[in-house]
Amino acid sequence: MMPPEGAPGRRPGRLSRGGHRRGGGRQGLRSFAPSRTGHRLAAAGSGGEASGGEGAERGAGWHTPPAMSEADEIREHADRYSRDGFAGMLPLRPSRSLAIVTCMDSRMPIFAILGLRPGEAHIIRNAGGVVTDDVVRSLLLSQRLMGTREIVLVHHTDCGLTKISEDRMRSELERDTGMRPWFAFESFQDPYADVKQSILRLRRSPFLVHRDRISGFVYEVESGLLHPVDAPAGIDLQASD
Numbered sequence: 667m668m669p670p671e672g673a674p675g676r677r678p679g680r681l682s683r684g685g686h687r688r689g690g691g692r693q694g695l696r697s698f699a700p701s702r703t704g705h706r707l708a709a710a711g712s713g714g715e716a717s718g719g720e721g722a723e724r725g726a727g728w729h730t731p732p733a734m735s736e737a738d739e740i741r742e743h744a745d746r747y748s749r750d751g752f753a754g755m756l757p758l759r760p761s762r763s764l765a766i767v768t769c770m771d772s773r774m775p776i777f778a779i780l781g782l783r784p785g786e787a788h789i790i791r792n793a794g795g796v797v798t799d800d801v802v803r804s805l806l807l808s809q810r811l812m813g814t815r816e817i818v819l820v821h822h823t824d825c826g827l828t829k830i831s832e833d834r835m836r837s838e839l840e841r842d843t844g845m846r847p848w849f850a851f852e853s854f855q856d857p858y859a860d861v862k863q864s865i866l867r868l869r870r871s872p873f874l875v876h877r878d879r880i881s882g883f884v885y886e887v888e889s890g891l892l893h894p895v896d897a898p899a900g901i902d903l904q905a906s907d
């Protein structure tokens with residue numbers, strides 16, 4: 667919905683892992699795939715040497731096999747991960763009792779930026795990292811059922827939500843679909859101010875058990891720096907413990 671955020675840019679010349687141009691046909695995938703191709707691929711009937719001739723074998727009536735999709739590539743990766751990267755099942759409750767709310771922006775590798783490992787924190791993402799009803803839903807479940815006690819908000823510079831006009835987006839949608847959206851897009855201009863807004867919303871939410879440890883940051887996509895945001899003052903803080 668927002669090109670700067672998550673549009674699947676078809677960058678010419680983009681190389682997939684192993685140096686094969688994505689979309690270069692299934693053969694490229696096969697030659698990249700490790701010889702011990704996992705059961706899922708084998709089960710799908712696409713493993714082995716014969717796959718390169720798939721199209722030819724099926725005769726002239728068949729189209730060229732479709733280019734490798736993102737889902738295919740992901741499945742390949744996940745298959746290798748399950749063998750080579752998976753460290754075993756972890757407890758359901760986040761070990762650092764932490765929940766992160768952040769934007770869906772593709773330039774924020776949130777685990778790497780924040781130094782998190784699997785099993786340590788809940789990650790709740792949407793366009794803008796906005797505190798919507800659904801984010802509150804996730805957070806209250808995170809706190810009440812999974813024992814998290816601290817919330818960290820991460821917004822960022824160059825966010826797609828700073829580039830849209832709420833009114834224009836509404837008008838466009840009404841024109842294109844006949845309906846005006848019933849939700850707000852929550853566009854904003856200043857990510858620092860928006861982090862403060864988000865902190866206020868959380869502090870005032872009656873559904874959260876723990877509201878005394880909520881902090882916010884702005885991630886600079888230009889530099890990789892993470893800047894703390896001063897917590898807004900003048901709001902009653904109901905410490906929960």
Ligand SMILES: [Zn+2]
Nearest residue numbers: 769771825826
């Ligand atoms: Zn964003």
